[in-house]
Structure formats: structure tokens, C-alpha cells
Amino acid sequence: MNITDDRISFDGVSAQTIAETYGTPTYVYEENRIRANFRRALAAFRKHYADFRFFYAIKCCNNLAIANILRQEGAGIDAASVNEILLAKALGLGGEDVMFSGNFLSDDDIRQGLESGVIFNLDDPSLLPRVLKFGKPECLAFRINPGYGKSEVGHFVTNAGPEAKFGVHPDQVMDAYRAAKDAGITRFGAHMMPGSCIRDPEYFGFITRLIMDLIGRASRELQIEFDFIDLGGGLGIPYKPEDKNAPLDIDAAAAQVATAFKEKIAEYGMKPPRLMMEPARYFVGDAGYIVGRVHTIKDSYSRIIGTDIGMNTLARPAMYGAYHHIYVDGRESEPRRPVGLCGQICENTDFWVKDRPLPEGITLGDLVVVENAGAYGYAMSYPYNGRLRPAEVLVNNGRHWLIRDREEFADLVRKVHVPAHLAPKA
Ligand code: LLP
Numbered sequence: 001m002n003i004t005d006d007r008i009s010f011d012g013v014s015a016q017t018i019a020e021t022y023g024t025p026t027y028v029y030e031e032n033r034i035r036a037n038f039r040r041a042l043a044a045f046r047k048h049y050a051d052f053r054f055f056y057a058i059k060c061c062n063n064l065a066i067a068n069i070l071r072q073e074g075a076g077i078d079a080a081s082v083n084e085i086l087l088a089k090a091l092g093l094g095g096e097d098v099m100f101s102g103n104f105l106s107d108d109d110i111r112q113g114l115e116s117g118v119i120f121n122l123d124d125p126s127l128l129p130r131v132l133k134f135g136k137p138e139c140l141a142f143r144i145n146p147g148y149g150k151s152e153v154g155h156f157v158t159n160a161g162p163e164a165k166f167g168v169h170p171d172q173v174m175d176a177y178r179a180a181k182d183a184g185i186t187r188f189g190a191h192m193m194p195g196s197c198i199r200d201p202e203y204f205g206f207i208t209r210l211i212m213d214l215i216g217r218a219s220r221e222l223q224i225e226f227d228f229i230d231l232g233g234g235l236g237i238p239y240k241p242e243d244k245n246a247p248l249d250i251d252a253a254a255a256q257v258a259t260a261f262k263e264k265i266a267e268y269g270m271k272p273p274r275l276m277m278e279p280a281r282y283f284v285g286d287a288g289y290i291v292g293r294v295h296t297i298k299d300s301y302s303r304i305i306g307t308d309i310g311m312n313t314l315a316r317p318a319m320y321g322a323y324h325h326i327y328v329d330g331r332e333s334e335p336r337r338p339v340g341l342c343g344q345i346c347e348n349t350d351f352w353v354k355d356r357p358l359p360e361g362i363t364l365g366d367l368v369v370v371e372n373a374g375a376y377g378y379a380m381s382y383p384y385n386g387r388l389r390p391a392e393v394l395v396n397n398g399r400h401w402l403i404r405d406r407e408e409f410a411d412l413v414r415k416v417h418v419p420a421h422l423a424p425k426a
Contacts, residue, residue: 012398025292031396033287038073044250048258060280060375065403078278082112125176141189146210149194160194193232199248205256216268228274235282281375288374294366303339310343315380317352329367331359
């Protein structure tokens with residue numbers, strides 16, 4: 001994003017052009033920024049450990065146009081559900097380019113996951129006999145809860161430790177791999193996902209040691225080698241302006257991970273496994289924005305700017321109290337005063353910005369731009385109150401493409417069936 005003479009643009013496409021061409025609210029993604037994020041991270045990790053690969057956690061932004069950018073860059077796909085495996089297949093990816101890390105799976109999930117032929121990553125030892133009912137995967141991983149997790153988004157996305165629903169308890173790791181070995185599985189992987197949005201490089205070294213101690217012991221005692229270790233996602237981005245000067249030092253994170261990894265490989269005498277991570281936010285978070293419009297301004301107990309960007313468009317503030325920075329097109333250099341900002345949903349959690357210094361002259365028709373909306377933005381949007389999902393647009397060096405239609409009324413009633421006795425008379 002660029003601001004010149006107060007006018008906001010995205011890789012050469014103005015916010016005005018987006019609004020006039022596609023309407024508001026609209027999600028905008030910068031292709032080149034996604035590529036730059038990916039390349040920066042890949043170069044850092046490969047520099048410190050050559051046998052390294054990224055899988056893109058497609059849950060964070062599942063538009064196939066976006067996922068294809070990451071596929072072109074060489075990413076595999078981390079799938080959380082059978083439908084996400086199908087998204088990976090739509091990208092032309094399958095087999096060992098895709099890892100299925102679902103949790104609390106149904107028998108149908110297990111059967112379809114197995115039939116899809118992707119790498120199966122089990123969230124609990126109790127899954128193994130259920131998998132074996134349908135067939136025997138050649139390669140199997142367990143998602144390990146190493147007993148510790150952390151997140152800058154808060155406890156909401158701390159995905160490991162005693163409070164989390166995910167992963168194999170550290171005390172069960174040995175028995176889980178023993179059972180897999182006894183069942184005749186010959187290739188093994190290990191996985192964890194202790195937390196999301198972390199900018200502290202040391203954290204990544206710390207969690208690497210945690211999983212490697214568990215895996216190293218299993219490797220030694222069970223005489224098995226590991227094909228790969230997947231450290232999950234978690235590479236953080238700054239959301240607040242005051243954090244902008246402290247982005248994640250990706251080279252330091254990679255160095256921390258590689259040092260810990262090599263140290264533990266040596267300690268346990270392991271054959272060096274492939275190292276994998278499956279970030280999402282780091283690739284697309286800061287490459288995505290929402291362009292919305294101011295429709296009503298209300299002076300009541302306080303001044304509230306009403307826009308078409310609601311908790312349904314961007315759930316993170318209402319769900320997690322998450323901060324997203326807001327810019328106002330054409331007014332960034334104006335003096336500011338603290339105001340609130342909301343969407344059009346009949347819930348008070350939709351009053352998602354309070355006391356934020358925004359440009360004083362903000363008025364009806366102005367365009368507002370929400371930053372860092374690329375990850376867990378559109379993917380978590382929903383059509384509550386009949387306020388339908390926005391459009392998605394990709395920009396690249398002055399060009400722009402609609403990559404998902406805005407929802408329309410027909411989408412609200414599609415797949416709905418009214419029994420004859422309830423239908424209004426013609
Ligand atoms: N791998 C697995 C198994 C995951 O569950 C996730 C995200 C990732 C990778 C990617 O994590 P990342 O690199 O983005 O940290 N909705 C929350 C974030 C939830 C994270 C869920 N899992 C938010 O908006 O902050």
C-alpha cells in the first residue's frame with residue numbers, strides 16, 4: 001500500500017478505482033507483496049537449513065488465486081479439512097505436497113483423507129486404529145502438543161499447552177509412534193502448531209527444542225527415523241503502528257530454528273529430517289486490505305463513523321479484540337480526533353473501533369482502508385444480518401482482477417428449501 005498526496009493505492013491501483021470498479025466493501029490483495037513475503041522467508045530458512053519447505057495453511061485465505069501464487073512459489077498445502085484437500089487438488093497438488101492436519105475427525109473425514117493420498121497428520125493416538133480400519137498410510141505424522149503455546153493475538157489462538165484442544169500429550173508421544181510402527185507404518189513425520197502471530201525469534205528456537213526432545217527420544221527408543229518435522233505456522237506480523245518498527249526478524253527466527261534443530265539431531269543421533277513450516281499470516285496477512293465506505297456519521301454519546309465494514313466482513317476485532325489499523329483516503333495528513341467506527345450489523349460487538357484518532361474531516365462517502373486483513377479476513381467473513389460477503393480483488397503493478405464475486409441476494413437463499421405447507425400463496 002502506498003499513500004501519495006493523501007491518496008491510497010495498492011501496487012499502482014487506487015482505492016478509488018477499487019471502490020468504483022468493484023464497490024465496497026472489497027478485499028484487495030497485492031500479489032507482489034505475497035511473493036516477496038514468501039521469498040524472504042524461504043531464503044532465510046533455506047540459508048540456515050537447506051532441506052526446508054513451506055506448506056501454505058490455506059485456511060487463512062482460501063481464494064484459489066491467492067493459493068496459486070503460493071503454489072507457483074513452491075509451497076505445498078496444509079489442509080484442515082477434506083474440503084481444503086480438495087482445494088489443494090484444485091491447485092494441482094496432492095500426495096506429499098499436501099498435509100491433512102484435521103482435528104476431531106469423523107470416520108468420513110478419515111476415509112476421505114486416506115483415499116486422497118495426502119500426508120495424514122493425526123491429532124490424537126486414538127485416531128490410529130480408526131485410520132487402520134480404512135487402510136494403512138505409508139507415511140504418518142502425529143501433531144504433538146509440546147505442552148507450551150503462545151500468541152500475540154492472546155489466549156484465543158494459543159494452540160498448544162494444557163488449555164488447548166490440539167495435539168498429542170507429550171507423555172503419549174512414545175506410545176503413539178510405537179503403535180504406528182507396530183501397525184507396519186514405515187515412514188514417519190512429526191508436527192506441532194503451538195501458536196499464531198509471534199514476532200519473538202527465540203520462541204521458534206524454544207519450540208523446536210521442545211518437539212525435538214520428544215521426537216529424538218522416540219527415534220532412539222523405537223529405532224525409527226523421521227522423514228520430516230513440521231513446526232507449524234506462527235510467524236508473526238505487526239498490527240499496531242507502534243509495533244511496525246519491530247517486525248519479526250525472519251533471519252533470526254530461521255537461525256534459531258536451524259541451530260536448535262541441528263543440535264537436537266546430533267544429540268539424538270538422528271538422520272537429518274526435512275524441516276517444514278506451514279505459515280499463513282506471514283505470507284498474506286500484510287498483503288491484504290479491505291476498502292470500505294463511510295455511509296453514516298452519528299454524534300450521540302460519542303461520534304461514531306458508520307462504514308460497510310462490519311464484524312461480518314472482518315471478524316477478528318469482535319472475536320479476539322484484535323487491532324487493525326485504519327486509513328482514510330484523502331485525509332491522512334489532517335489533524336485527528338478520537339472517534340469510534342462500526343459496521344452495519346445489529347450487534348454491539350460490531351462497534352469494533354473505539355476512541356481511535358481518525359482524520360477530523362472524515363465525511364460521508366469517504367473511503368476507509370483496513371490494513372493487515374489478508375489472513376483470517378475474508379476466510380472468516382459471514383453473511384449475518386443479510387450483509388453479504390464482499391468481493392475479492394487481486395492487484396499487480398497497476399492491473400487488477402476480480403478473484404471472487406461479491407455475494408448477492410441469490411446466495412442468501414441458495415440451498416434453502418421451504419416445505420410446501422410453509423410457502424407463501426402465489
Ligand atoms: N498450521 C496449522 C495446523 C494451523 O492451525 C494454522 C493456523 C497454521 C498452520 C497457520 O498459522 P499462522 O502462520 O497463520 O500463524 N484466526 C486467528 C488465527 C488462528 C490460527 C489457526 N491456525 C487470527 O485471526 O489471528
